[in-house]
Amino acid sequence: MTAETPSELIIVIDDDYAMRLSCRKILSKSGFRVEDFEDGAEALNAISRLKPALVLVDLKMPGIGGLEVITRLHEIDPQIISIVITGYATIDTAVEAMKSGAYDFLPKPFSPEELRIIVNRGLERRRLALESHRHEIERALLTRRFVTFVSHQLQTPLVAIHQYLDVLKHLGDSADVAAKRNEWLDRCLRRTEDMQKLIKDWLTLSSVESGAYARRHDRVELSGIISTILQSYETMAALDGIQLESKAPAGPCAVFGDANCVSVVLDNLITNAIKYNKPGGRVTVTAEPANGEIAISVADTGIGIPEESRPFLFEEFFRVKQEAAQQKAGTGLGLAICKKIVSEMGGTIDVQSQPGTGSTFRVRLPAWREQPASEVVLVNGLAQEDSDRGR
Amino acid sequence: MDLRKKILIVDDDADFTESLSAFLEAKGFHTLKARDGGEGLKIARLQRPDLIIMDVVMNERTEGFFTVQQLRRVPELQATPIFVLSSIYSTHPEFQISPDSGWLAHDEFLSKPPDMNDLLGRIRRHLAPKEATA
Ligand SMILES: Nc1ncnc2c1ncn2[C@@H]1O[C@H](COP(=O)(O)OP(=O)(O)O)[C@@H](O)[C@H]1O
Ligand SMILES: [Mg+2]
Numbered sequence: 001m002t003a004e005t006p007s008e009l010i011i012v013i014d015d016d017y018a019m020r021l022s023c024r025k026i027l028s029k030s031g032f033r034v035e036d037f038e039d040g041a042e043a044l045n046a047i048s049r050l051k052p053a054l055v056l057v058d059l060k061m062p063g064i065g066g067l068e069v070i071t072r073l074h075e076i077d078p079q080i081i082s083i084v085i086t087g088y089a090t091i092d093t094a095v096e097a098m099k100s101g102a103y104d105f106l107p108k109p110f111s112p113e114e115l116r117i118i119v120n121r122g123l124e125r126r127r128l129a130l131e132s133h134r135h136e137i138e139r140a141l142l143t144r145r146f147v148t149f150v151s152h153q154l155q156t157p158l159v160a161i162h163q164y165l166d167v168l169k170h171l172g173d174s175a176d177v178a179a180k181r182n183e184w185l186d187r188c189l190r191r192t193e194d195m196q197k198l199i200k201d202w203l204t205l206s207s208v209e210s211g212a213y214a215r216r217h218d219r220v221e222l223s224g225i226i227s228t229i230l231q232s233y234e235t236m237a238a239l240d241g242i243q244l245e246s247k248a249p250a251g252p253c254a255v256f257g258d259a260n261c262v263s264v265v266l267d268n269l270i271t272n273a274i275k276y277n278k279p280g281g282r283v284t285v286t287a288e289p290a291n292g293e294i295a296i297s298v299a300d301t302g303i304g305i306p307e308e309s310r311p312f313l314f315e316e317f318f319r320v321k322q323e324a325a326q327q328k329a330g331t332g333l334g335l336a337i338c339k340k341i342v343s344e345m346g347g348t349i350d351v352q353s354q355p356g357t358g359s360t361f362r363v364r365l366p367a368w369r370e371q372p373a374s375e376v377v378l379v380n381g382l383a384q385e386d387s388d389r390g391r
Numbered sequence: 392m393d394l395r396k397k398i399l400i401v402d403d404d405a406d407f408t409e410s411l412s413a414f415l416e417a418k419g420f421h422t423l424k425a426r427d428g429g430e431g432l433k434i435a436r437l438q439r440p441d442l443i444i445m446d447v448v449m450n451e452r453t454e455g456f457f458t459v460q461q462l463r464r465v466p467e468l469q470a471t472p473i474f475v476l477s478s479i480y481s482t483h484p485e486f487q488i489s490p491d492s493g494w495l496a497h498d499e500f501l502s503k504p505p506d507m508n509d510l511l512g513r514i515r516r517h518l519a520p521k522e523a524t525a
Pocket of ligand 2: 268330331332334335
């Protein structure tokens with residue numbers, strides 16, 4: 001759709017000559033105009049003249065550092081998309097950079113494909129910001145990325161299973177392989193279970209996105225839901241000596257919404273609290289009224305979540321990259337599902353955590369109120385609202 | 392002394408590595424395993440494998456491509472055959488570039504899961520003494 005427009009200018013700022021050269025090569029091959037600078041100050045001087053669409057900035061440079069370049073860059077032109085190039089060790093700084101206005105970051109080393117994808121995504125974002133109907137298209141982009149990711153997530157276990165079976169078929173008679181047979185079949189079963197979980201979570205997420213969830217506006221009493229879920233995980237938790245407890249207030253504590261949704265959210269939070277706990281730990285679920293809302297919290301005494309991971313926690317497929325968490329099977333979709341459902345229901349979700357000590361996930365949902373019929377109708381968005389009122 | 396040819400498998404899926412390595416061991420090769428690009432590079436430097444099998448998507452990015460580039464920068468590994476083995480190739484055919492046209496100097500690009508007999512044939516071809524193709 002933008003075939004007729006002149007190609008957009010991209011500026012690369014990096015003190016590493018090889019880096020500038022390879023970015024240049026890759027990007028000009030894709031039809032972009034490219035300028036590069038070895039020094040941040042020089043680049044900043046040229047910004048107003050060159051009017052780039054996108055700037056790639058290395059974080060660690062002699063002279064002005066990347067962070068400052070980004071801040072000053074956006075002072076000159078807030079529409080410029082800036083992408084930080086950074087080594088693995090500087091994820092924290094990358095998060096800083098995003099706070100200071102960078103659009104994304106690209107860890108070094110990266111492939112031409114990754115560079116192209118991130119640049120195109122950045123440019124697409126800019127076009128969207130410049131054009132008006134950004135909302136719709138942004139969603140489409142996200143979905144596309146999501147689909148690629150899912151295909152990889154599904155393909156990986158299938159490949160592993162296929163290969164086990166194939167080798168068993170080829171070499172099942174050889175003593176070495178025969179000895180491993182049972183262990184391998186168990187692994188295949190594990191991987192199929194993982195896939196089933198992934199498909200289930202993915203379907204849940206898609207149906208939340210398509211609006212099939214959170215349709216109902218019922219009175220949902222929490223204590224029953226909480227105790228049912230806790231009971232169903234008692235045996236699993238007991239294996240690790242983990243205690244489950246619920247601290248609901250004596251009186252009724254009901255939210256306004258969809259019981260099924262509330263269950264899905266609490267189920268995810270509670271299984272996480274058990275999964276990422278420590279042997280002999282505790283999980284405490286509380287629910288209490290708070291300013292017209294109901295505050296639910298799921299607290300654990302588990303491994304906690306490193307601060308640098310928290311901004312990404314509710315993103316699809318995100319899993320914390322630490323040994324203790326990665327040992328557990330998971331899809332990385334649970335919290336994304338929670339977040340989507342909770343916001344569909346008009347609530348919020350957040351987390352507090354102390355690495356090594358534990359985490360507390362807090363959900364706030366609109367409390368149930370007995371209302372006059374007309375108001376209920378109004379909330380449901382039905383048309384008879386006026387005639388009902390008039391009566 | 393171990394006369395078997397050494398094959399290094401770099402892949403972040405422990406199950407895939409496990410079965411592939413068992414297969415290759417049964418076919419008379421000695422296998423080494425690495426779980427990511429960095430580890431692969433380290434082992435390759437120290438152990439000088441005769442052939443390397445490299446996955447592409449590791450650590451949520453196309454790390455294998457970089458590792459291939461890094462391997463090629465090590466003088467002793469410049470001639471080591473590298474097989475890039477990946478399932479991205481069925482969804483992104485543009486990755487199937489010929490070894491000498493692109494920036495990625497690999498020797499074979501195979502889709503995952505590989506056809507075991509085909510894989511074995513290719514490995515044997517690459518590891519056969521130059522004068523006689525056994
Ligand atoms: N209660 C918790 N304590 C520590 N880490 C957690 C907790 N809940 C979630 N996490 C981290 O957040 C990641 C994403 O959670 P989630 O979306 O439920 O996916 P999954 O559990 O399938 O990996 C988990 O992989 C884990 O690293
Ligand atoms: Mg989970």
